[in-house]
Amino acid sequence: MNVTVSRKAHFNAAHRLYRKDWSDKQNNAIFGKCSNPNFHGHNYELIVSVTGPIDPNTGYVMDMKVLKDYIKSEVEDAFDHKNLNLEVPEFSDTIPTAENIVVVIYNKLKKILTKEQRMEVVLYETPRNFVTYSENL
Numbered sequence: 432m433n434v435t436v437s438r439k440a441h442f443n444a445a446h447r448l449y450r451k452d453w454s455d456k457q458n459n460a461i462f463g464k465c466s467n468p469n470f471h472g473h474n475y476e477l478i479v480s481v482t483g484p485i486d487p488n489t490g491y492v493m494d495m496k497v498l499k500d501y502i503k504s505e506v507e508d509a510f511d512h513k514n515l516n517l518e519v520p521e522f523s524d525t526i527p528t529a530e531n532i533v534v535v536i537y538n539k540l541k542k543i544l545t546k547e548q549r550m551e552v553v554l555y556e557t558p559r560n561f562v563t564y565s566e567n568l
Contacts, residue, residue, distance in 0.1 A: 436492045437480040440502045442511035445472040446527040470514060475532075476555035477506065479540060483548035497543065505539040529556040533564040541566070 551565035
């Protein structure tokens with residue numbers, strides 16, 4: 432029997448969607464106002480869900496405090512009030528789209544999973560725009 436537990440978190444961050452090898456005109460044509468040279472920000476909402484068997488000794492799928500602390504250290508502390516393009520190494524050569532951000536978050540967090548657990552990460556860039564990522568293992 433598998434059960435899913437979830438933890439919500441949030442962070443605020445700025446970014447710019449652009450390719451260094453494209454002209455400003457081409458970046459603007461593809462990314463529009465999201466390519467503003469002065470960057471723009473979002474209030475990101477994050478939901479991390481872990482699915483797995485219930486441990487018969489603890490009654491947990493995962494200790495939620497462990498998940499909370501790991502999200503704080505790996506995501507909130509790393510991304511909150513940062514310029515993703517300039518201050519987060521994972522985006523030095525990767526466009527910080529919501530799609531790329533959710534994959535980076537997933538890869539940072541998957542290290543705490545056991546082989547029986549699976550994870551899904553949902554990232555809301557706005558209340559209406561969100562992305563979901565889970566790796567098929």
